[in-house]
Amino acid sequence: MSEFILEMNGISKEFTGVKALSDVNFKVRQGEIHCLIGENGAGKSTLMKVLSGVYPYGTYEGDIVFEGDVQQFNKISDSVKTGIAIIYQELALFPDLTVYENIFAGNEVKHGGFIDWNKTIVEAKKLLDKVKLNITPDTLVKDLSVGKRQLVEIAKALSKDVKLLILDEPTAALNEDDSENLLDLLRDLKSQGITCIMISHKLKEVISIADKATVIRDGKTICTLDGAKGEITESVIIKNMVGREIADIYPKRPDQVIGEKILELHNWSAYDPQLGRQVVKDVNLHVKKGEIVGIAGLMGSGRTELALSIFGNAKNYKVEGDLVWDGNSTVLKHTSDAIKAGIAYVTEDRKGDGLFLLQDIKSNITAANLKGIASSGVINDNEEIKVADGYKDSLHIKASSLEQLVGNLSGGNQQKVSIGKWLFVGPKLLILDEPTRGIDVGAKFEIYTVMNKLIDAGLSIIMISSELGEVLGMSDRVYVMAQGEIKGELAIADADQERIMQLATL
Template identity: 80%
Template sequence: MSDYILEMNGISKAFPGVKALSNVNFKVKKGEIHCLIGENGAGKSTLMKVLSGVYPYGAYEGDIVFEGIVQQFNKISDSVKTGIAIIYQELALFPDLTVYENIFAGNEVKRGSIIDWNQTIVQAMHLLDKVKLNINPEMLIKDLGVGKQQLVEIAKALSKNVKLLILDEPTAALNENDSENLLELLRELKKQGITCIMISHKLKEVISIADKATVLRDGRTICTLDASKGEVSEGVIIKNMVGREIEDIYPKRPNKSFGDPILEIRNWSAYDPQLGRSVVKEVNLHVQKGEIVGIAGLMGSGRTELAQSIFGNPKSYKLQGELLLEGNQVSFKHPNDAIKAGIAYVTEDRKGDGLFLIQDIKNNVSVANLQGLSSKGVINENEEIKIANKYKQSMNIKTPSVEQIVGNLSGGNQQKVSLGKWLFVGPKLLILDEPTRGIDVGAKFEIYTIMNQLISEGMSIIMISSELGEVLGMSDRVYVMAEGAIKGEMSIDEADQEKIMHFATQ
């Protein structure tokens, strides 16, 4: 019998006007952790949707061989029955149901035709123990953090006697501690004989966990790298992913010069009436002209809440303290006030809050500054197309037309559209919240290059990031937050990962 639990041979998949996969070959051995990597739009998720039955047999060319048998999956339940489970980046849980109800949703424990809830809870506790999640199974999903929800998803997959577990960007929304806990769990599942395929953009994670790594580029298989032979290294991965070597993923700015403070906040606090507590506590912070200020901290440290309180307070926090823009005290009652004053905020949730996914690129780019395209209430559509094409070109948005629906773009290209939307308002200060979350190394390099270009043109940037390498690689100065407060401030010359984590865990 073959050593391979999975063989995908000659897989091709086309959409109208796009060849998403072209003769892809992908093999996974039993009991290994196999990472699938590539730039956004390389075809990784499409390949996994073919495997899981999202794209049914007949909608693609080629063969899927699982445990030595050619499979013809017509729907997702067909792949589940054979022992394949896939966990997507956007978790498929019911927030208002309990943990045990979620684990066995669609796979209920029954006595005859009646659901046995007592046995359901007992089995749920066993599965939670297996994924090392010590919680009450009667808790509601909405009361759990993202890291714990991810573990519930894995417990749900294990309830179906999974043989091959596929995880699509499983650590994209997790902090470093939760990410490491998840990776350790995958190592434990490997010992139990479960095979894992992990899609990830985080190269350090790939290097730390992969037995093998297959690289896709432009819908084609480029290579499969073997960790036992020392092939799974950052340089080799990047070269194969992007088709060229990137010597330093964080491009340097040769001529750094800072002007007067563009933004100052003094004793700044924000009280959330819904939570009944302060989410920002007596923060003092300043940003100079031409400076990138990094804000580091663990999830829940108050970084996003701080950004939103500055950007017109869309969450209606009760604010205290002083906000000064170019030395003048200001008060914003709405994000429109902040935009008019020259502040823009690129949200961490581009799909939920940042973009209209069912609209095209030109509509998304123009939406924050329609008055800049309007005369007597009528939008100049020719000018709208011209502006959208300007950002398409300057940001290298990979699309045949600015009339392409944004939801059809890769994550990296969506992020560029979100950035273009806010650049069109002409800000003096740009707040970037997790600017490269869920995008590949090539797109990250492009975003960083754009940031440096904006700084060279006189803009200032606040960058919130959970990736310490990104904070250290792009910032001129770093603030570290924990529990809503600033715990430390460092110049980039004195900052390192250990110091940041020390302040972040205070």
């Protein structure tokens, strides 16, 4: 029997004349953790969709060999039957059903033709213990955190006697503790003989967990790196991913004079009527012209809620305190008030809240400022194309044309469109909420470069980020939040990961 549980040989896949995969070769040994890495649009997800049967046999060239046998998957259930399970970044759970119902959905435990609910609950508890999730099986999924939902997804895969588990960006929406717990679980599964393929943009995670790492670029296999030989390092990964060396992932900008305060919050609080509690408590902070202010903290610390309360109170919180904008005490009752004042907000959920995925690039870029391309109330199509083309060039948005649907762009290019959309309103302060979540290192570098150019042009930036390296690498000052409160303010020279985490867990 072959030493490889999976071999994908000469895989090629085209979409309307565009070659997404070109003669890709990908081999995974039994019982290893194999990371699949590459820039957004490199072909990673397409390759996994070929493997899982989303793209059925006959729609691609090449062979899939699993456990020594050539496979012809015509649908997802075919790959599941052989022992292959894939967990996507957007979790496929039913929030209003219980954990045990979700774990065995489509794979019910039956006796005499009827579902045996008692045995289902017992088996679900065993699986929850296996993934180290200490909850009762009758818990509703909607009451779980993202990290716990991820573990339920894995328990669901284990219920189907999985041999090869594929995880697509499993830690993208997790905080550092939940991420580390998930990685520990993958190590445990490896010890039990389960093979894992993990797609990730977080290089530190890849370095810490991967036995092997295969790099894909422009739809082609570039190399496979061996952790045992010390080949999986940040510099080697980046060079192979982007085709060039990036000496410093956080580009430095020239020293500049920081200006006067443009935003001040005094005793700023926000109460969420739906949750029935305060989500922001007595916050005092300021942002000066020409600086990047980082806001760090764990998920649920109140960072996004703070941003939304500043941006015209987009969630209709009950707000108290004083907001001083450009030297004047100001009340921003609506997002339109914030936009008029010169505040823009790039959401962390670009697909759900930030973009119109079924519309093209030019429509998205101009969506927040239609008056800027209109004359006498009528949109000037030529002006819209001119504006959108300008942002496409300046932000290096990679697309076939301005008419390309945003939903078909890579994550990094979607984020650039989202940034372009808000730059078109002409802001003085740009709030970036998780600006590089789920995008590759090359696209991150480009977005950091854009941020520096904006600062050089006189804008101010508030950057909310769960990546401590990003906070430390890009900020001039850092505020740390926990439980809706500011727990500390650090000059960047005094900040390090240990100090930030200490404040974040107060």
